[in-house]
Amino acid sequence: MGKPMVLFLCTGNSARSQMAEAFLRQHAGNKYDAHSAGLNPQGVHPLTIQVMKETGIDISGHQSKSLNQYLGKTSPKWVIFGCEKAEESCPHVWPFSLQSESWNLEDPVDFTGDELEQLMKFRFVRDQIEARILDWITENRIDSETEN
Template identity: 85%
Template sequence: MGKPMVLFLCTGNSARSQMAEAFLRQHAGNIYDAHSAGLNPQGVHPLTIQVMQEVGIDISEHQSKSLTQYLGKASPKWVIFVCEKAESSCPHVWPFSLQSESWRFEDPVDSVGDDLERIMKFRSVRDQIETRILDWISKNKISSETENQFEFRE
């Protein structure tokens, strides 16, 4: 059996979902098959690439993907919405998806201000996402270990 699939969804697949996908691959890519998509793919935002590079993760080759690439074609174990718009607009029933979660992060693409204020917003959201990913990995590792304790073996 392959690694369980985790699909991060947001509006443009340009920032938050790209960060979440990259962090899950970085921290637990040996356990999970991480993907991301958006309702209306906009291309990966240059500041997303920059702030991820600052923490040693190169996503310069990532592409924005549409939700339609996954609907009816993939069976994620987890669907994680990283924005309210995607959560309210996406189908809530995914065939074979065991869980969905809502992680609402402010969209750094919508930030206003000078260059410094905008990059600071991207960094802030990046750090929030990494913290949430690490917590999620820890929680799900505990859940998996607990489930394994109750497996019946011959």
């Protein structure tokens, strides 16, 4: 049996879900098949690419993906909603998904401020996401080991 699939969903698939996908691949890609998508793909935000590169993860080749790429074509074990809007718009997208979670992370794309303030917001959200990913991996370690 293959690795269990984890799908991170957000509104634009431009920041939060892209970061979560990249961190899960970085920290546990040998155990999980990480993907991300958005309700209304907006393209990967340049600051997302920049702040991830600061951690040594290059996502410059990533593209925003639509939720439609996955609907009816995949069976994720986990669906993790990065925002309330995504969760409210598709609460029962995968009725056969074993688990879903809501992380309700602040969207750094919506933050207004000067360039330095925006960069700081992206870094703050990035660090929150990495901590959530590391906690999630620890909490779900037994589940992933029983899959193999």
